[in-house]
C-alpha cells in the first residue's frame with residue numbers, strides 16, 4: 001500500500017501526442033502538462049502565411065486551443081460561420097474583420113458566436129493570437145484550405 005498514489009487525470013503520452021502533434025521532446029505520463037510554447041514549431045497551414053501551434057485538442061468534441069499567426073497581408077478570404085463558439089485573445093499585431101469593420105489589437109478579446117457569419121479578414125500587421133473553439137471549427141472544410149487537417 002505504500003506509495004500507492006494515483007493520479008486521477010493521468011494522460012498517456014500517446015494520447016497527448018495525438019492532441020499536440022508538434023509536441024517536442026519526451027514527456028512522461030503525467031497528469032499535469034506544461035508546454036513551453038517557444039519550443040513548439042509553427043505548423044504552416046494550407047492558406048499561405050497562416051500558421052498554428054496546437055496546444056490542446058479534444059478529438060471527441062473537436063474543441064481546441066491554439067496559438068495562431070497570420071503574416072502581414074494574409075487573411076481569411078471569404079465570409080463564413082463556425083460550428084462552435086470561437087474565442088480569440090490577441091497577443092500582438094493588428095487584425096481586421098473587413099465586413100464588420102472590427103479591428104483587433106494586442107489585448108483584444110473577441111468572441112464569435114456559433115453560426116455567426118463573419119469575415120473576410122486581413123492581418124494589417126503580423127498578428128499572433130490565442131484561439132479557443134468550444135467544439136468543431138467548421139460545418140465543412142472551407143475552400144481556402146486544401147489540407148483537411150487545417151479545418152479542425
Ligand SMILES: [Fe+2]
Pocket residue numbers: 076080082118119
Ligand atoms: Fe472565422
